[in-house]
Amino acid sequence: MSQQTVSSLRASTAPRICIVGGGFGGLYTALYLQKYRHLRKAKIVLIEPKNRFLFTPMMYELITDELKEWEIAPTYSSLLTGKNVIWKQARADAIDLHSQVVSVAGEKLGYDYLVVATGAKNRPVDIPGVEQHTLTFRSLQDALALKSRLAQIVQSQKLQPNPFAPTQIVVVGGGPSGVELSGKVKDYLTHRGLQNVRITLVERGETILVPFRKRLRRLAKKSLSRRQIEVMTETSVAEVTADTVTIETKSGRQVLPSRLTLWAVGTQPQPWLGDQSVQSNEQGQRLTRRSLQLIEYDNVFVLGDSATVNTQDSSAKPAPSTAQAAYQAASRVAKNLSAMTQGSQPKAFSYLHLGDMLTLGIGEAGLWSFGLAIGGQLAALCRRSVYIFRMPTRRHQFKVGRRALSQLGRAIFMPWNQ
Ligand SMILES: Cc1cc2nc3c(=O)[nH]c(=O)nc-3n(C[C@H](O)[C@H](O)[C@H](O)COP(=O)(O)OP(=O)(O)OC[C@H]3O[C@@H](n4cnc5c(N)ncnc54)[C@H](O)[C@@H]3O)c2cc1C
Incomplete structure (x- = not known):
């Protein structure tokens, strides 16, 4: 059997999918991939150096003790238990897009499909102090x-x-x-x-x-x-x-x-780990096709804060650098991987802006969705409920939801204890 036949066989029956970065883009792609029966035998590797996923929109509640650390930062091991995902706790050092290899902790990891979602970091500034x-x-x-x-x-x-x-x-x-x-x-x-x-x-x-x-x-x-x-x-x-x-x-x-x-x-994308000739914009985000594939490589998807759709050859408005956009993109990447591994064509990502929410103090929020704006405690309740449903895995949503309900019950029936 020729080398070509072997690799295309592997790509269709048990493809190796490597995901770099376990945030909203990467972790959610890995979780969405679990929905596809034909990918049950796929080798899905998630490379992420941190121990805990971070649900950034609710980080503020950690400082005020409204939420516990385990609620907004569940460990990867708890989230990935029972899933077909091998979590490699390490930082990817480099990606050879041509040979389809990721270098990680002294090891070379081959892939058929690559997903990169390494996010952003603080932009350094030149202001004294x-x-x-x-x-x-x-x-x-x-x-x-x-x-x-x-x-x-x-x-x-x-x-x-x-x-x-x-x-x-x-x-x-x-x-x-x-x-x-x-x-x-x-x-x-x-x-x-x-x-x-x-x-x-x-x-x-x-x-x-x-x-x-x-x-x-x-x-x-x-x-x-x-x-x-x-x-x-x-x-x-x-x-x-x-x-x-x-x-x-x-x-x-x-x-x-x-x-x-x-x-x-100010933020800026994490440094790109692959070939520097891959196109990027002025902010350093990689440019992708509307399907979120790199312009230069069919088998590489880049999403989240570190990428943007190339708007020069399409009328599409780029999605914002938000968690909302990253997890919607993750769903599209998983669908496209599912399609490609079955020999179908990937489809374009289309971002749907569902609204904006802000926490505005303890127990208070503001939200806007499809023309409706509300504030105060009701908005805080809606915001918390929406975010519980946005958290990764049903099991984690259930645990966080149970605590939210018991807090709500205490607030209603024992207000003197608050
Ligand atoms: C305080 C705060 C509040 C926010 N609030 C909101 C909000 O209310 N609503 C909203 O929509 N968005 C919000 N955002 C933005 C949102 O968090 C980001 O847009 C989203 O996380 C982007 O997802 P991502 O997957 O691109 O990156 P991230 O979620 O940042 O994930 C990137 C991951 O890649 C890993 N990584 C980096 N380099 C490597 C490497 N070399 N090898 C392996 N792994 C690597 C990192 O450790 C990280 O876990 C907020 C952000 C912050 C900081």
Whole structure:
């Protein structure tokens, strides 16, 4: 049998599918692939160095203790138990697209189909002091570090002779992360008895929450103003020290005292592990066809924050870099892999924007979906319910859902215990 016949046979009966990155793009692709009977014999390998998947949209609830670590960061071993997925806990070092090999932890892993979803990281900035004196909010470690800093602030404030001494915090970045962090941090500190918490949200642009609908933006602004969070737009950061942030506005420079500075600005794709001649855009995202295959390689799919559909030869609007877009793309990649392994053609991905949701403090949220905008506790309840159904695996959804129901039951029947 020729080499060609052997490899096409393998591709049709027991294809080797290698997935690099276990976030919304990669993990969900692996889980969607479980639905296809003909792929039961496929060798599906998921390469992911971290121990836990991170459900980023609910990371904020970890700092306020509304959710537990296991709820938003389940371990891969628990999620993949009983699934036809081999999880390799390691970082992929390089991909040879021509020879179809991934180098990982000193091993060479061959594949018939490759899925790359390595996500994004914080974009480094050239502003003095940012690296040393700010906290970022992308990873589980970031959330735990912030939580422990807030606990320290509470402790030291309680030792102050003057309980009304202000606790000043600066949050940089008026995107969803900056807005959501501001509300949660304010509520966390206030609920723990700090009397005078002053949060300033600094945004370089003319307004906050640029990509969101006006009505949701209005809800968010109202919620910030109710919490007396000062929003400074058209303001950029010039320098950060351990206890100050120097800002530049139209009227000049100003130094803000800051006990804690949170940096919620800018991301960039993780470095590409394959051949550098593969096309990319200015942000460093790989360009794909509408089917999410690389332009240059039929058997390689790239999705999530590290890729975008090439809009030059299609009228399609690119999907945003969000979890919502990544898990929709994962479903399309799984369908296309299923089709290709049966000799059918892959189809184009079409992104459907289902809406936007923001947490706006403890027990409060804002959401917009298909023209409807709601805020307050009802929105918080809807947001939590929607996200439970978006979590990976039915088993995990059930565990998290059960805890949410018992919390809700306690809130209704024993409100004095809250
Ligand atoms: C605080 C925060 C809040 C957010 N809130 C929302 C929200 O409310 N709604 C929303 O839609 N989106 C939200 N997002 C955005 C969302 O998290 C991302 O768009 C989404 O995670 C992108 O999915 P991905 O698969 O591309 O990347 P990720 O989910 O980041 O996954 C990438 C994975 O690849 C792994 N990896 C990286 N390099 C390698 C390598 N060399 N080898 C192996 N593995 C590797 C990483 O460890 C990681 O697990 C939020 C993001 C953050 C940080």
